[in-house]
Amino acid sequence: MFVLLEQLRRARRTAALDRSGAIGSCALRHVDCGSCNACEHELTATLGPAYDLQRLGLDLVASPRHADVLLVTGPVTTRMVEPLRAAYAAMPEPRLVAALGDCPLGVGVVADRGALAGPLERILHVDIRIPGCPPTPAEITEALADALARRA
Amino acid sequence: MRREGSPARPRLEYVAATSWRGEVERALARGLRFRCAYAGGEGERSWSALFGDGHEELLLRTFASGDVPAVDSVVDLVEAADWDEREAHDLGAIEFEGRASTRPLLDHSQPSSAWAVPVAGAGVNQVAVGPVHAGIIESGHFRFHVVGERILHVDPQLFYKHRGLERAAEGMRPAAGIAIAQRACGACAVTNSVAFAQACESMLGSVVDEPTRRARTLLIELERLYNHLHDIAAICAGVGFAAGNMAFANLKERALTVNRLLSGHRFLFGSVALGGNEIVPGAPAVEEARARLSELGADIAAAWRALDFAATVQVRLTGAGVLSRERAEELGAVGPAARASGVERDARTYAPLLHYPAFRQARIDRPSGDCSARLRVRAAELATTLETLDDLLQGGVEAGSAVQRANADGAADVGAAVVEGPRGETVCVVEGDGARLRRFHLRTASYANWPALAAATAGELLPDFPLINKSFELCYACVDR
Numbered sequence: 001m002f003v004l005l006e007q008l009r010r011a012r013r014t015a016a017l018d019r020s021g022a023i024g025s026c027a028l029r030h031v032d033c034g035s036c037n038a039c040e041h042e043l044t045a046t047l048g049p050a051y052d053l054q055r056l057g058l059d060l061v062a063s064p065r066h067a068d069v070l071l072v073t074g075p076v077t078t079r080m081v082e083p084l085r086a087a088y089a090a091m092p093e094p095r096l097v098a099a100l101g102d103c104p105l106g107v108g109v110v111a112d113r114g115a116l117a118g119p120l121e122r123i124l125h126v127d128i129r130i131p132g133c134p135p136t137p138a139e140i141t142e143a144l145a146d147a148l149a150r151r152a
Numbered sequence: 153m154r155r156e157g158s159p160a161r162p163r164l165e166y167v168a169a170t171s172w173r174g175e176v177e178r179a180l181a182r183g184l185r186f187r188c189a190y191a192g193g194e195g196e197r198s199w200s201a202l203f204g205d206g207h208e209e210l211l212l213r214t215f216a217s218g219d220v221p222a223v224d225s226v227v228d229l230v231e232a233a234d235w236d237e238r239e240a241h242d243l244g245a246i247e248f249e250g251r252a253s254t255r256p257l258l259d260h261s262q263p264s265s266a267w268a269v270p271v272a273g274a275g276v277n278q279v280a281v282g283p284v285h286a287g288i289i290e291s292g293h294f295r296f297h298v299v300g301e302r303i304l305h306v307d308p309q310l311f312y313k314h315r316g317l318e319r320a321a322e323g324m325r326p327a328a329g330i331a332i333a334q335r336a337c338g339a340c341a342v343t344n345s346v347a348f349a350q351a352c353e354s355m356l357g358s359v360v361d362e363p364t365r366r367a368r369t370l371l372i373e374l375e376r377l378y379n380h381l382h383d384i385a386a387i388c389a390g391v392g393f394a395a396g397n398m399a400f401a402n403l404k405e406r407a408l409t410v411n412r413l414l415s416g417h418r419f420l421f422g423s424v425a426l427g428g429n430e431i432v433p434g435a436p437a438v439e440e441a442r443a444r445l446s447e448l449g450a451d452i453a454a455a456w457r458a459l460d461f462a463a464t465v466q467v468r469l470t471g472a473g474v475l476s477r478e479r480a481e482e483l484g485a486v487g488p489a490a491r492a493s494g495v496e497r498d499a500r501t502y503a504p505l506l507h508y509p510a511f512r513q514a515r516i517d518r519p520s521g522d523c524s525a526r527l528r529v530r531a532a533e534l535a536t537t538l539e540t541l542d543d544l545l546q547g548g549v550e551a552g553s554a555v556q557r558a559n560a561d562g563a564a565d566v567g568a569a570v571v572e573g574p575r576g577e578t579v580c581v582v583e584g585d586g587a588r589l590r591r592f593h594l595r596t597a598s599y600a601n602w603p604a605l606a607a608a609t610a611g612e613l614l615p616d617f618p619l620i621n622k623s624f625e626l627c628y629a630c631v632d633r
Contacts, residue, residue, distance in 0.1 A: 001395060001458060001462060002458070003454050003455060003457070003458035004395040004396055004398075004399040004455055004458050004459070005395055005399075007399045007402065007403075007451060007454070007455060008395065008398055008399055008402065011399075011402040030288050031284055031291070032284075032289070032290050032291045032313070033291070033313075034291075034312070034313040034314075034315055034629075034632075035290070035313070035338070035629065036335050036336065036337055036338040036341075036629050037290055037337055037338045037339050037627060037628070037629045038338025038339070038341075038419050038421075039338070040288050040289070040290060040338075041338060041339065041382070041419070042418075043288050044288050044401075045401070045404075045405060045408075047288075048398060048401040048402060048405060049398050049401070049402045049405075050402060050405045060287070060288060062286035062287070063286070064284075074313065075315065077312065077313055077314060077315055079260055079311065079312045079313075079314060080283070080291060080312050080313070083283050083284050083291065083312070086284075087284055108335070109331050109332065109334075109335040110320055110332075111315035111316055111317055111320045111332075112315065112316025112317070112319045112320045114316060114319075115314055115315050115316035115319075116315065116316075133421065134338065134419070136418065
C-alpha cells in the first residue's frame with residue numbers, strides 16, 4: 001500500500017496540475033453508442049491522477065438523472081438509438097449534449113450505413129464538440145472546462 | 153508443403169452438406185482446434201469453418217441446402233462454435249439443424265423469453281442490467297437469473313455496438329480494409345490490424361521481411377503492456393481498492409506516452425500497413441522509449457509486489473469466478489483467461505510471421521482459474537512483455553516491406569491468420585484478390601471468451617459480477633463489430 005501511495009504522490013507532482021480553475025460544477029453522464037472503446041479509455045484517463053478532472057468541478061455520475069451533460073461516443077448504431085434517447089429523456093433540464101470523438105461527429109472511419117443511425121446531430125442537438133480519434137485526455141479536459149467556463 | 157518459417161495457408165476443402173459433421177469430427181480427431189466459422193456474403197449460402205494448430209490450417213466449406221438454407225449443427229462436437237452458429241443464423245439466415253435451440257444472438261427484435269435461457273423454480277428472479285451502465289463502460293446488456301444474491305445463470309446480450317464492419321470492408325481494396333479492421337476495437341487495434349494484414353498477405357502470397365516482423369511484434373507487445381496494466385487497474389477497481397486502481401492507471405498512462413513517442417498515437421493507430429510497418433521512429437526516440445520502459449518496468453514490479461501482498465485485495469479475488477480447466481477447453485477459451493485455468497496455450501510460441509526468437513510462456517504457480525489467477529497471469533506476462541520490448545528496441549526499428557513468395561503456391565483467394573493479442577488468440581479470415589475483398593471475418597479473443605465469462609459467473613454472488621467481469625476484461629467493440 002505504501003509503495004502504491006508513494007507512486008501516486010510522485011505522479012501528482014509530475015503532473016503539476018493547475019488547481020486554480022474551479023469555477024463551478026458539472027455532472028457528466030457517458031453513453032457509448034458504438035465506439036471502438038478508445039474514447040472510453042481516454043475518458044477514464046481524465047479521471048486518473050495525471051489529469052484529475054474532478055479538480056475542475058467536473059465528475060462522471062452513475063445516472064442520467066444526476067447529469068448536466070450527456071457525453072456520447074461512437075457513430076450511433078441503430079441498436080443504441082433507443083437507449084440513447086431514454087438516457088437523454090431521463091436527464092433534468094437544463095441539459096447539454098457533448099459529442100466525444102470523431103465518430104459521433106460523423107467524421108470517423110466508415111461502417112455499414114445500414115447499421116448506423118448517426119451521426120449524433122441527426123438524433124440530438126449537439127452543444128459541445130470534442131473531435132479526435134480518440135481525443136486525448138488533455139483535449140477532453142480542456143473542452144469540458146471551456147464549456148463549464150462559458151456557462152458559469 | 154509448408155516451408156519452415158512461413159505460416160500455414162488455409163487449405164480449402166469443399167464438403168457435401170451430408171458429410172459436414174463427419175468432416176468436422178475428422179478434423180478435431182486429428183488434433184486441429186476450432187478457430188472460427190462464418191457464413192459467406194449475401195446470396196452465397198456458404199458456411200465455412202476454420203480448424204488449425206498453427207502448422208496446418210484447414211478451412212472446411214459446405215453449402216446450405218433447401219428452401220430455407222440449412223446446415224447440420226456441430227455444437228455438440230464443438231461447444232465453442234455456439235456463438236458462431238447463432239451469429240450466422242441471425243445475420244445470414246442459415247438454419248442449424250440438430251440444435252436444441254438457436255436462441256437469437258444479434259437479433260434484438262425478440263422478447264427476452266426468446267433469447268434468454270429459460271430458468272424456472274421457486275424464488276428465481278431476473279435482474280436486467282444495461283445496455284447503459286453506471287460507469288464508463290461499453291454498451292451491452294446482461295440478464296441475470298438469480299435466487300436471492302446468487303446467480304444461477306447469466307445471458308449476455310451484446311451487439312448493441314454492431315456497426316456492420318465486416319460488410320463495410322467487403323468490396324474494398326485489401327490495403328484500405330485495414331482501417332476497418334483497426335477500428336473494430338481501440339484496445340486491440342494492433343492485434344486486429346496485424347491479423348488482418350497477415351491474412352491478406354497469406355491470401356496474396358507475400359511474406360513480410362524481418363524489420364516488419366520485428367516492428368509488428370514491438371507494436372503487439374506495446375499493446376499488451378498498456379492493456380495488462382489497464383486490466384490490473386480494473387480488477388483493483390472491481391474490489392474497490394482505489395490506491396491500486398489509480399497507481400496502475402498511472403502506470404498505464406506512462407505506457408501510453410511511450411506508444412505516442414514511438415508511433416505518434418497513444419493507441420498505436422495507423423501503425424500497421426499491408427506489407428510493411430508505418431512506424432519508423434528515429435534512434436533518439438527508440439533510446440528514450442527504452443529508458444522510459446526500463447523505469448516503468450521497475451515501478452511496475454514494485455507496484456505488483458505491493459498489490460500481491462495487499463491481503464484484503466487478495467482474499468476477495470481468491471475463489472471468485474472459477475473457470476475450470478475442463479470448461480475452458482470445452483468453451484474454447486483463449487489468452488490469459490485460459491492460461492489462468494491451466495490451459496497452456498499461447499499463439500506466440502509458434503509465430504513464424506512475428507519475432508519471438510526465445511519466447512517462453514509466463515507461468516503461474518497455481519492456475520486456479522479464479523480472479524486471483526487471472527490477475528497473477530497478467531502480472532507474470534508483464535515481465536515477459538517488458539523483456540521482449542527491451543530486446544526489440546535494442547535492435548532499433550526500421551522500415552520493412554513484403555516480398556512476393558517466389559513459388560507455386562502464389563496467390564490464392566483465401567487467407568487466414570492467428571495473432572496472440574492482450575486477450576488471447578484473434579483469428580482473421582479474408583477472401584478475395586489483390587483488387588477487392590469479397591469477405592472479411594474477424595473472430596477476436598473477446599468473442600471466444602464471452603461464453604467462458606458467463607460460465608465462470610454461474611453460482612457466484614451478483615455483487616461479484618463486476619469483479620469477475622473485470623478479471624476477464626473483454627471488449628464489446630470487437631465482438632459486436
